[in-house]
Amino acid sequence: MWGAKDNPKKMFHDYYQSGAEGEHTLNTTRDAFNSIKLKARALGDADAFKGTETTFLGHKIASPICLAPTAFHMLVNPEGECATARAAAGTKTLQCLSTWSNCSLEEVAEAAPDNLRILQCYFSRSDEVNKDIFERAEKAGYKALAVTVDTQILGNREADAENKFSLPKGIKMGTIAKYTSTHVTGVEGSGLDEYVRKYKHNGFTWKDILKIRQFTSLPIILKGIQCKEDAAKAVEYGADAIWVSNHGARQLDTTPASIEVLEECVQGVDGKIEVYFDGGVRRGTDVLKALALGASAVFIGRPQLWGLAIDGQKGVEDVLKILNSELQRSMILTDCQEVKDITKERVIHSAYCSPKYLTAKI
Ligand SMILES: Cc1cc2nc3c(=O)[nH]c(=O)nc-3n(C[C@H](O)[C@H](O)[C@H](O)COP(=O)(O)O)c2cc1C
Numbered sequence: 495m496w497g498a499k500d501n502p503k504k505m506f507h508d509y510y511q512s513g514a515e516g517e518h519t520l521n522t523t524r525d526a527f528n529s530i531k532l533k534a535r536a537l538g539d540a541d542a543f544k545g546t547e548t549t550f551l552g553h554k555i556a557s558p559i560c561l562a563p564t565a566f567h568m569l570v571n572p573e574g575e576c577a578t579a580r581a582a583a584g585t586k587t588l589q590c591l592s593t594w595s596n597c598s599l600e601e602v603a604e605a606a607p608d609n610l611r612i613l614q615c616y617f618s619r620s621d622e623v624n625k626d627i628f629e630r631a632e633k634a635g636y637k638a639l640a641v642t643v644d645t646q647i648l649g650n651r652e653a654d655a656e657n658k659f660s661l662p663k664g665i666k667m668g669t670i671a672k673y674t675s676t677h678v679t680g681v682e683g684s685g686l687d688e689y690v691r692k693y694k695h696n697g698f699t700w701k702d703i704l705k706i707r708q709f710t711s712l713p714i715i716l717k718g719i720q721c722k723e724d725a726a727k728a729v730e731y732g733a734d735a736i737w738v739s740n741h742g743a744r745q746l747d748t749t750p751a752s753i754e755v756l757e758e759c760v761q762g763v764d765g766k767i768e769v770y771f772d773g774g775v776r777r778g779t780d781v782l783k784a785l786a787l788g789a790s791a792v793f794i795g796r797p798q799l800w801g802l803a804i805d806g807q808k809g810v811e812d813v814l815k816i817l818n819s820e821l822q823r824s825m826i827l828t829d830c831q832e833v834k835d836i837t838k839e840r841v842i843h844s845a846y847c848s849p850k851y852l853t854a855k856i
């Protein structure tokens with residue numbers, strides 16, 4: 495068998511694909527989506543279909559399917575996140591750029607100047623660095639900050655440890671290059687742990703959300719909410735939106751699939767702020783289910799990386815177009831003429847996704 499040392503493509507593939515520990519959450523996510531059934535409706539007027547246009551924090555997007563922040567796009571394409579940004583622009587949707595992008599946030603903004611973009615943030619130990627990043631983001635036209643709240647420490651990704659993951663020479667950490675380095679000291683295990691240890695502020699807690707407010711006027715989205723208590727707390731701490739996510743099942747193994755906790759998180763915010771969603775979205779029907787259960791936009795992680803690996807910008811655009819055409823078909827067959835028609839009534843057995851189901855005797 496190839497070792498990662500002989501075959502870097504294996505190292506990159508494993509990094510993109512893998513989940514935490516036994517990958518139980520990763521492996522049950524498809525079943526969770528498939529256990530939710532859609533209600534087909536007869537004789538909806540397909541000619542009256544209006545489309546998938548919607549809004550994100552008041553900004554127009556052509557589709558509720560957006561690009562999630564995923565680190566290190568240059569592992570599979572020399573144009574990296576600039577190619578992904580152009581794909582988002584080509585389909586008029588939103589890109590959320592990772593703190594750990596290979597292209598800098600300024601390069602990405604320049605690659606697709608008119609596109610709607612937001613920046614995912616991991617917090618540095620240095621407030622000066624954080625302030626600098628927020629200012630750079632604002633200046634480069636990013637419209638919100640998505641603060642990741644599920645990664646106080648990195649999940650146990652066994653494949654990365656076995657492969658001794660590290661970035662190849664010559665691949666920079668574009669956005670944070672001026673504050674940290676890609677040098678790995680050769681410790682045991684995954685170089686990713688070292689990158690994170692060197693840069694990230696693991697003592698960043700709820701009170702620091704209030705601090706961010708003083709540093710920036712950009713809207714703040716909390717990414718990685720997984721229960722109604724935290725959803726309610728996000729409102730209490732002044733978040734402008736929450737993003738229900740288990741980080742692609744890469745953090746804590748044996749948590750529910752994100753789709754299983756979406757409804758309770760929606761209940762937690764009680765209509766006060768928008769709710770976004772990611773985790774295992776692979777079909778238009780998945781998008782419809784997430785919207786029906788209360789999300790106003792969904793994000794895709796790995797599918798964009800597979801598209802990027804296969805055909806660069808065009809590959810990512812193809813992924814977005816296929817998903818959006820599947821969404822349109824599903825909307826028509828459930829008699830939804832526009833995104834606002836995608837309500838809870840489109841789903842049968844939504845009770846299976848609520849905590850009541852877990853305790854009910856049925
Ligand atoms: C290779 C990879 C890198 C990721 N990097 C980040 C990141 O830098 N910041 C972050 O908040 N989430 C990151 N995520 C999580 C995604 O934003 C998203 O939550 C998840 O991938 C969605 O699940 P999906 O891949 O099943 O679509 C990453 C996910 C993957 C697969």
Ligand SMILES: CC(C)CC(=O)C(=O)O
Binds near residue numbers: 565690744
């Ligand atoms: C560099 C990593 C912390 C990026 C990430 O969030 C991930 O790999 O899931």
